[in-house]
Amino acid sequence: MDTVGFEERFETQKSGEHMSFLASQMLSAKMMVYNRVQNQTKAIVEEYEDVAIEEALRIHVKTLDWLDRLPTIMLLANAIMSHTQVIVICIYWLVLLVQGTLVAAIIPISFIIFALLQYKRPDMTYWLWVVCYTQMSMFLKFIFQLPIFCVATLGSSHSDVYVYSFQPDPYCLSANAKTSLIRFDQLLGVTKASSNSEVVRLLIGDVICLVAVAIHIIALRRKGVWYVSEHHDDPYCKEK
Numbered sequence: 650m651d652t653v654g655f656e657e658r659f660e661t662q663k664s665g666e667h668m669s670f671l672a673s674q675m676l677s678a679k680m681m682v683y684n685r686v687q688n689q690t691k692a693i694v695e696e697y698e699d700v701a702i703e704e705a706l707r708i709h710v711k712t713l714d715w716l717d718r719l720p721t722i723m724l725l726a727n728a729i730m731s732h733t734q735v736i737v738i739c740i741y742w743l744v745l746l747v748q749g750t751l752v753a754a755i756i757p758i759s760f761i762i763f764a765l766l767q768y769k770r771p772d773m774t775y776w777l778w779v780v781c782y783t784q785m786s787m788f789l790k791f792i793f794q795l796p797i798f799c800v801a802t803l804g805s806s807h808s809d810v811y812v813y814s815f816q817p818d819p820y821c822l823s824a825n826a827k828t829s830l831i832r833f834d835q836l837l838g839v840t841k842a843s844s845n846s847e848v849v850r851l852l853i854g855d856v857i858c859l860v861a862v863a864i865h866i867i868a869l870r871r872k873g874v875w876y877v878s879e880h881h882d883d884p885y886c887k888e889k
Contacts, residue, residue, distance in 0.1 A: 681731060733865035734770060740861045744854035750838025752786045753854070773875055780862055787855045789839050794848060800834050800841060 729736065738760050745753045756779055764771045792798075799821035801814035811832045814821055822841075834840040842848040869875040 681727060730864075730868050730871075733861075733868045737858075737861045737865050738764075740858055744858060748838060748854055751836060752789075752838035756782060756858075770874075773869075776862060776866060776869075780859065783855050783858050783862070786838070787852055787859075790851050790855075791848075793839050794842055798841075800832060 738757075741753075741757050741760065745757050759775075759779075764775060767775075797816050799814050799816055800811050801821045803810040803812050811822075811834065813834065832840070840851075842851055866875065
């Protein structure tokens with residue numbers, strides 16, 4: 650199996666007019682692994698010159714054979730790992746749509762006004778801020794479940810103004826209290842849960858977001874752009 654034939658098959662597959670989105674993503678993942686192997690082979694050839702050229706080409710062809718037999722699940726995993734930023738953004742927006750709180754809206758808004766405007770992607774500082782903010786929101790939601798904290802009406806049991814308070818406040822509402830208006834604590838997102846299952850419901854969205862960001866950080870580290878982004882070596886950016 651030669652390199653030229655391998656690339657020609659890729660070009661033939663790319664020229665298909667009715668390729669599905671999933672098939673195109675798997676093809677991109679396959680080509681990404683192929684390019685990585687090709688770059689590694691070139692590095693070996695440049696380092697050892699004529700001494701190891703024959704051995705490097707033998708390993709390269711063997712690797713291409715392995716790539717051609719790569720299972721679909723591995724191609725799907727590579728396609729996912731090459732789009733982790735999009736996945737993170739979609740998950741944060743999905744959590745916002747489900748929860749509909751101000752706390753959950755901060756990071757999705759930051760994606761629009763900052764992250765998506767960065768070339769080629771947000772740097773390490775932004776993602777560390779996302780992690781810290783998500784952890785802080787989880788901490789506030791969890792710590793507010795302690796019995797000492799409560800939501801109370803302001804000055805009267807019939808008042809429609811609600812504030813955060815401490816026990817023992819005679820105007821503290823029970824966790825199951827029903828009100829005709831949306832309370833500010835429910836709008837903010839730091840509210841009292843009436844049961845253990847509701848605590849899980851409050852925190853599960855943040856946990857999923859943290860896992861997604863962790864996977865994205867792993868992908869950036871593997872690509873080598875966690876500490877230094879590609880734009881540092883981009884001649885277009887240097888001209889600017």
